[in-house]
Amino acid sequence: MIVLCANRLYTPQEEIEHALLFIEDGYISAVSTRSHQEIPKNATTVDFGDAILAPGFVDIHMHGGAGLDVMRATPAELPHLNKFLTRHGVTGYFPTTVAAPLDQTCAALEQLASAIEAAQHLPASNGEGVQARPLGVHLEGPFLSHKRRGVHPPEYLVEPTIEIFDRLWQAARGHVRMMTIAPELPGALEVIAEAARRNVCISIGHSDAPIEAARAGIRAGARHATHTFNAMRPLDHREPGILGEVLTDGNLSADIIADGIHVAPEIIQLFLQAKGIDRSVLITDATAAAGMPDGRYRLGPIEVDVKDGKCTMDGKLAGSVLTMDTAVRNVTKFSSWSLQNAVRAASLNPTRAAGLTQQGELVPGAEANIVVLSQSGEVKKTIVRGRGV
Ligand SMILES: [Zn+2]
Numbered sequence: 001m002i003v004l005c006a007n008r009l010y011t012p013q014e015e016i017e018h019a020l021l022f023i024e025d026g027y028i029s030a031v032s033t034r035s036h037q038e039i040p041k042n043a044t045t046v047d048f049g050d051a052i053l054a055p056g057f058v059d060i061h062m063h064g065g066a067g068l069d070v071m072r073a074t075p076a077e078l079p080h081l082n083k084f085l086t087r088h089g090v091t092g093y094f095p096t097t098v099a100a101p102l103d104q105t106c107a108a109l110e111q112l113a114s115a116i117e118a119a120q121h122l123p124a125s126n127g128e129g130v131q132a133r134p135l136g137v138h139l140e141g142p143f144l145s146h147k148r149r150g151v152h153p154p155e156y157l158v159e160p161t162i163e164i165f166d167r168l169w170q171a172a173r174g175h176v177r178m179m180t181i182a183p184e185l186p187g188a189l190e191v192i193a194e195a196a197r198r199n200v201c202i203s204i205g206h207s208d209a210p211i212e213a214a215r216a217g218i219r220a221g222a223r224h225a226t227h228t229f230n231a232m233r234p235l236d237h238r239e240p241g242i243l244g245e246v247l248t249d250g251n252l253s254a255d256i257i258a259d260g261i262h263v264a265p266e267i268i269q270l271f272l273q274a275k276g277i278d279r280s281v282l283i284t285d286a287t288a289a290a291g292m293p294d295g296r297y298r299l300g301p302i303e304v305d306v307k308d309g310k311c312t313m314d315g316k317l318a319g320s321v322l323t324m325d326t327a328v329r330n331v332t333k334f335s336s337w338s339l340q341n342a343v344r345a346a347s348l349n350p351t352r353a354a355g356l357t358q359q360g361e362l363v364p365g366a367e368a369n370i371v372v373l374s375q376s377g378e379v380k381k382t383i384v385r386g387r388g389v
Contacts, residue, residue: 001029002389003039006048006372011362012055012344021053023368026385030364046389048372051380052339055347055361056091056369057324060178060201060354061138061226061255061283063096065290065323069298070095070134071108078115082131084291086382088323089346091369092135092359094178096285098300099141099152102164106171112137113173130388135356136177139168140226143191144206145182150231151318152206153301160191169198176200177354180226182207183217183242196221201354203255206231207242214245218252224353225254227285228271229263230317247274253353255281258330259322261310265334272335272345280345281353282327287311287319329377339377 002023009019009031020037022030030037039045064070066084068077085093095112097105112134119133141152143160158164160181169176178201181188192202204217205226210233225246233241246254247270256263256271262285263271272280284290289297289306296305304311304318311319324346331342351360358366368386371379383389 001040001043002386003043003045004048004053004370004389005034005045006053007050009053009362010055010340010343012340012348015340019053021362021370023386026368026387028362028364028366028368031362048380050375052373052375053362054343054371054373056371056382056384057089057328057346058135058350058356058360059085059090059093059284059324060281060350061096061140062093062286063098063299063319064288065286067288067292067297069288069300070112071097071100071105071300072298075111075115079131082133083129085132086130086384086388087379089325089328089371089373089379089382090132091371091382091384092133092356094136094138094354095134096138096140098302099144099156100301101156102142102167104301105142106167109137109168109171113171113175116175117173130382130384132384135359136175136354137172138178138180139176140180141206143181143185143188145185145208147208148182148206148231148233150206151299151302151304151313151316156301160185160187162191162194165191165195174198177356178203180205181217181222182209183220183222184209184213189216189220192217192220192222199355204242204246208233209242211240211242211244214242218245218249223252225252227262227283228254228256229267230257247271250279253279253281253349255283255350255353257285257320257322258282258327258334259320260330260334262317262320268331269335272331272337277341277344279349281349282324282331282342282346283350284322284324284327285320286322290321290323292321325377325379332377339373342377343373
């Protein structure tokens with residue numbers, strides 16, 4: 001048994017002072033306080049002093065980092081990315097595809113499925129250092145609007161059909177956990193309904209939908225929205241469109257890229273007020289360039305240029321170099337939100353949105369995926385399934 005002690009712990013709904021967290025076989029067996037529970041004599045105790053124990057961050061939209069692109073990284077390269085992610089507090093993530101030729105996407109999905117299956121069975125660290133785990137695939141495309149495609153290549157966008165969805169699903173051996181789709185496309189509602197039936201979190205985005213089409217997508221089974229404001233029909237006070245629905249639907253969760261580049265800080269504040277502490281989700285949308293110097297990097301089938309923290313292709317924003325810990329700290333700078341609530345938007349909220357269980361919170365029965373933070377939100381240590389202490 002391992003016992004972690006710290007000045008504070010975020011479950012994240014609750015804040016616990018003078019916390020004790022008990023880990024057995026990679027899972028949390030108890031969360032308590034020094035005044036309520038004795039530490040057993042045979043336990044390994046680690047005292048993190050005035051630090052904060054928080055649930056490990058879960059990034060449900062990322063394309064790469066540390067020079068590696070998730071659609072192209074080999075099984076031998078992936079651990080390098082996974083270790084990079086733990087340095088930023090991430091314990092689990094959804095490798096996210098970009099619209100590409102269908103056979104290329106399927107080949108990438110087969111590799112990613114193998115990585116996800118290996119991470120389910122192997123310990124989070126096998127002498128190579130602690131690693132974040134790929135938990136499922138996010139399909140960002142190919143069912144996106146031409147009008148709001150961002151940098152997804154137009155030649156690889158297709159109209160949604162169950163046949164194509166099923167081809168992607170089979171290639172990923174059922175590990176598709178999330179899909180971004182424009183609900184206004186012909187055939188979209190049937191594909192949304194079928195994917196939702198397979199427990200895929202359907203996220204509306206890369207969309208030019210009028211409000212009625214967005215609502216139809218939600219009625220068909222969509223329950224989330226992808227990088228709110230980016231690649232969406234802009235908000236108009238007489239034609240609210242998809243954004244009007246995303247910001248006012250109390251059941252819909254939504255995510256945002258809080259780098260201060262994709263969305264102005266004031267609009268992030270507006271988003272947080274609209275979606276609240278239950279439904280706001282932070283993502284990075286990071287590319288291979290995250291954690292790397294300025295230069296040219298791969299993003300699926302395209303190349304992006306990075307200069308001064310801005311990732312572009314032909315002048316269009318093309319993903320980010322954001323990391324989850326920076327996103328969390330940015331939220332505390334851009335809004336009046338506490339570190340506790342910002343952490344929640346990076347842990348519990350994404351796991352709830354994506355339907356992941358035993359993740360995103362520090363409660364008995366959950367996997368011991370923990371980030372140890374300083375008072376100002378700097379990552380001091382990351383623990384995956386109890387390893388890395
Ligand atoms: Zn993306």
